Amino acid sequence: GAGVSQSPSNKVTEKGKDVELRCDPISGHTALYWYRQSLGQGLEFLIYFQGNSAPDKSGLPSDRFSAERTGGSVSTLTIQRTQQEDSAVYLCASTAQETQYFGPGTRLLVL
Amino acid sequence: KQEVTQIPAALSVPEGENLVLNCSFTDSAIYNLQWFRQDPGKGLTSLLLIQSSQREQTSGRLNASLDKSSGRSTLYIAASQPGDSATYLCAVKYLSGTYKYIFGTGTRLKVLA
Numbered sequence: 001g002a003g004v005s006q007s008p009s010n011k012v013t014e015k016g017k018d019v020e021l022r023c024d025p026i027s028g029h030t031a032l033y034w035y036r037q038s039l040g041q042g043l044e045f046l047i048y049f050q051g052n053s054a055p056d057k058s059g060l061p062s063d064r065f066s067a068e069r070t071g072g073s074v075s076t077l078t079i080q081r082t083q084q085e086d087s088a089v090y091l092c093a094s095t096a097q098e099t100q101y102f103g104p105g106t107r108l109l110v111l
Numbered sequence: 112k113q114e115v116t117q118i119p120a121a122l123s124v125p126e127g128e129n130l131v132l133n134c135s136f137t138d139s140a141i142y143n144l145q146w147f148r149q150d151p152g153k154g155l156t157s158l159l160l161i162q163s164s165q166r167e168q169t170s171g172r173l174n175a176s177l178d179k180s181s182g183r184s185t186l187y188i189a190a191s192q193p194g195d196s197a198t199y200l201c202a203v204k205y206l207s208g209t210y211k212y213i214f215g216t217g218t219r220l221k222v223l224a
Contacts, residue, residue: 004154033212042115043155043200045211056210091154098143098162098204100212102154 002026004094004103012109013082021077021106025094033100034067034077038088046090049075082110113138115203117215124191125223132186132218134201139179142204146175146186148197149217155200159186163206191222 005024013019025032034046045059049069060066064082069075079086087110093100116135124130134144143162147155159168159175161184167176174187188195198219202212 031210035214042216043202043212043214045213048210050210058209059211093155098145099157099160100145100147100155101157102147104154 004092004101006090006092006103006106008106009104010107010109012111014111015084016081018078018080019082019108021079021090021108023075023077023092023103025073025075025092026096026101027073029094029096029101030072031095032069032075033093033095034075035091035093036061036088037091037105043091046077079108082108084110086110113203113205113207113213115201115213115215117199117201117218119218120216121219121221123221123223126191126193128191128222129187129189130191130220132188132199132220134184134186134203134215136182136184136203136213138205138207139182140206141179142206144175144177144184144204145202145212146173146184147200147202149200150197158199188220191220193222193224196221 007022030051032049035043047067048056064080067077089105091105093102114137145160146158149155161177172189198217200217202214
């Protein structure tokens with residue numbers, strides 16, 4: 001069956017521009033995570049969605065980062081006024097019974 | 112501070128060897144622990160999930176153990192193959208009221224043919 005998909009796969013942007021990253025989870029998965037993986041670093045938790053509950057935003061690094069999940073399915077991570085330190089791979093995962101299924105990631109480069 | 116540490120950072124072994132990857136965590140109050148593999152340029156693939164109440168999980172040539180009292184988990188790979196070459200990550204969900212996982216920085220494994 002279809003796995004988690006993310007788009008775009010690569011994004012190059014200029015400093016100061018806004019970007020939107022999309023995640024399509026596996027159908028029926030109610031929980032969704034966003035992570036950031038910087039070069040040589042581990043995965044950094046950003047935000048967690050579970051059903052209709054309020055999201056856990058405790059990992060968002062600044063107020064330039066926001067995310068939403070519409071209809072309990074597709075999620076969008078938005079980064080406003082991008083900075084060079086935002087360059088990283090952004091991964092999302094949906095879960096079934098605690099097992100996380102990851103998408104291939106979006107590689108973001110801020111010039 | 113809740114942390115996850117993986118040792119070694121990199122490992123190179125000849126094909127056929129049995130090997131052990133280590134994961135340490137700082138707080139024994141965990142909900143579960145997961146092992147993943149990550150191939151270059153790709154997302155993560157879940158290998159094994161160990162609930163807090165379990166001591167080990169097995170899948171094929173992989174066996175993961177959990178010792179909460181010592182804050183350790185090990186991933187045992189039997190009869191390693193070149194296709195096992197990847198970065199192996201462990202992640203811990205703590206019983207701290209949040210849903211986030213804390214990831215280690217991984218062990219980069221290379222199995223030589």
